Amino acid sequence: MTDIKIFVTYKEKHKVLKSDIITPIQTGRAIADEVFEDMIGDDTGDNISAENPKYNELSAQYWVWKNYDKIGNPDYVGFMHYRRHFLFNNKYNTLLNGEWLKGSNIYKIQRIDDDYIKQNLASNVIKNSNYKKYDCIVLKPYDVTKLNSKDIRTQYIEKVPEQHPENFDLFIKVVREMMPEYEEEISAIETGSVQYLCNMFIMKKDLFFQYSKFLFTVLERVRKLIDATYYTEQEIRFLGYMGEFLLSIFVMHLKKNKYKVLERDGIYVKETNYQEHLKPAFLDNKTAIAVSCSNEYTPYLSVYLLSLAEHTVSNSNYDIIILEKSITENNKQKLKDMLKGYKNISLRFLDVSGYINTKVKIPLSHYREECFFRLFAPELLSDYEKIIFTDCDLVLQDDIMQLNQFDLNGKPLAACIDFIMNAHYGLSWVDWKDYVGKVLGLKDIYSYVNTGVIVVDVKKYLKRQIRQKCLSIMEKQELRTLEQDALNSVLQTNIAKLPTAWNVMTMQKQMYDWQFLKAMSFYVKQQYLKDKLNPKVIHYAAARKPWLFPDEEMAEIWWGYARKTPFYEEIMARLIDFKVSQRPPAGTDYHTVYMMEHPFRNFVKKISYKIKKQIGSKAHRSKYKEKYNRINSKIEQVKNLKDQVKRI
Structure with a gap:
């Protein structure tokens, strides 16, 4: 004593x-x-x-x-x-x-x-x-x-x-x-x-x-x-x-x-952030369903949660944990109230900012902090056996707990092959194939997965120190798709492959214009079209999200859930504000307006000019260096003009 x-x-x-x-x-x-x-x-x-x-x-x-x-x-x-x-x-x-x-x-x-x-x-x-x-x-x-x-x-x-x-x-x-x-x-x-x-x-x-x-x-x-x-x-x-x-x-x-x-x-x-240690909410379920979200994204999270709830089955329990740092108590309560009729759903929130701040050395000005949450989930939820971690810009069309039955075959993580990345490989005017092969170092570039839906074996993930290895890569260079690139680079082919219907990514209109379907490998294209007929998860991974672009592919399905959430009026108000914000102020350069409406074309031009300014004669290089600098300047103008959009 x-x-x-x-x-x-x-x-x-x-x-x-x-x-x-x-x-x-x-x-x-x-x-x-x-x-x-x-x-x-x-x-x-x-x-x-x-x-x-x-x-x-x-x-x-x-x-x-x-x-x-x-x-x-x-x-x-x-x-x-x-x-x-x-x-x-x-x-x-x-x-x-x-x-x-x-x-x-x-x-x-x-x-x-x-x-x-x-x-x-x-x-x-x-x-x-x-x-x-x-x-x-x-x-x-x-x-x-x-x-x-x-x-x-x-x-x-x-x-x-x-x-x-x-x-x-x-x-x-x-x-x-x-x-x-x-x-x-x-x-x-x-x-x-x-x-x-x-x-x-x-x-x-x-x-x-x-x-x-x-x-x-x-x-x-x-x-x-x-x-x-x-x-x-x-x-x-x-x-x-x-x-x-x-x-x-x-x-x-x-x-x-x-x-x-x-x-x-x-x-x-x-x-003095409090780091709560969450244990499984149900005695018979050691699998967490985890998703990261900011307060700004909470209305869209509600759509995801409602789609999940409407595809639950009575003989399963659903232990949902939202990893966050900023969601207000009012918004948390609205989400809980929305799901209170589902007796087999537990919804909890875990503020992870204090823990992550002690581990991440990357300047957060380069990334949104939420992008790290997926990497830390197994540490934060170490009492679980598995974690089903998803993005929140998606809707469920089947029971998510089916993923709990999937055999990872001894691997630390399972995910779906990224069919949109496959399309990028087939486009001659972008350098994704070189990036994935040379920068990320994938020995098999066609094994690249999308991490919008993953299943994690917690013990194996922690034992292999995957989070630490991913952060080490991210500290050395800026990656194009952040922790998704890092996970692919670290795990290579040591990722179990989920049936691709569990992560069906939509294509925005411009992607059809640029022949993304045609650029896919033959068998990949056939499987992608088949999955779209009966998707288990619809993932709105492209830049034009359904809540701001309701005329994009499968947006009507997303809005079908949105109308039933307590955030519907707020979602509508944001859509109206967004459409108003797209009207350029007086004196705006209409070339900039055109660029706002065609962001993918800007990206393609930038990549093309970047390549061309490094090859050919001195005059040729000088010409495309000037073009490259000009397109960069225009892209910056577009970013400034879209400041209002970022706030809604």
Whole structure:
């Protein structure tokens, strides 16, 4: 049994810190919407959990004080926050991200990772920090004049959101009346500028009990004197702020009376994304159906989900997980409500941004972050045996759980041959064949798969470190189709082939104009036409999506589902906005407008000029270099003109 316990307070879900010394505690659990299962709460025994909106993290301190026998009766007890910690290791590099507050000794780190825990929060580090030499440990005091405030009172009423000067003055009056022996320290808070921040401390047991009695006696009197009935969520936090003042008063008094007080540097964590570990939702199903999505794409995700739901069967369970970083709670609820009539469907959301940010070194300005989610899915869902991962720009026409029965033949992943890529190979004026063979290094270029629908063997994927190998390739060069290219390059022919009806990609009108069908290999074309007659998955992989181009191939099927979703009106509004945005503003170069309507032709021209500017005579090369630069400039103009489209 350790002689020290440090409690880390959590009001919301964040990365949980836990050890034989550090104990996570949920504050306000009595009134919380969700109970955090991986920590204790402040709502048992004698508690003020229901008053947490006023007391903030102090409701945890009250619980520890009143229920000390339940925590092992340690000699020392302390408190930190989920994102604010003591710097226990003075050798830890705190210079990388600057200060939390101007001129403070609280230093920023980007996020909590294993290295930070090992270097600063591990039990051996805390034990070696010599806390036993001191009666009390707090953060180094902070002078609010560094924030351009004259004194603490000014800082409280002008810089702390929605706090009232009369409450500060009442607080000073109360503590002065109740604790006259602290007069010198009270005056320092009333008129001075230096205080101890964050309600963070480590104290000997007897001092902790003395301080807690002092703290909550004063706060209880203040609470009774202030009518907070009509206070806003921010205003009602006044007792938590006053707790910092009382900590300052108490610690100043300790120092005056020659107690051994250590003032330490602190840490502020910038990113605190909670990474939930999802387990299978059904006991008899170890297969997840996963898809990545942004908030902007949520209306289109609803179409995908409805098509999936309408092709479920009663004797199967469907464990659907949306990997995301930005979907609003309102949109999540709309999706859940849409599927609530399907008792064999579980729909959950997993925010993966915090985890991925620690692993990806590629500048995200080059890619949408969602493109990485597919690569990380097996790590994030490691308790599953299989993952059926799909894009969301598709609709199901059959029961997706049929894919769970597919034999991967010992391979880590299964996918469909990319028939559209096959067509690219047959077009003489594009260089996809060279790109796939030489840049991606595929020994058999005709084995190239589309990753819009894949089945993953989780253990085999993790064992072969496929994600790491893919990212290594993506870090070295910009790939044309991102993680799809990387997976093909890494796995080569070690991909099981799904029946191609499970990923039937539509052709937009221009692709017919450019003879894509004719460019396909004979047997590929025959199979592609056969699959289109009875597709199990319709994949709208081309640039002209059905929600913006309802006259494209098979768009009517997509719209048939869209009309039944709760997002139909929003989808229609976006379509109208898009059509309006296509009207060029006055003075627009109509050659640019033509290019907007024919993006594939622009691409072909660019590739053609790129090749021609490298061959032939000097004059020939110069001519096509100029053409290449001109088409590049025009393409940039098109991008600028389409800015509005990107926002809808």
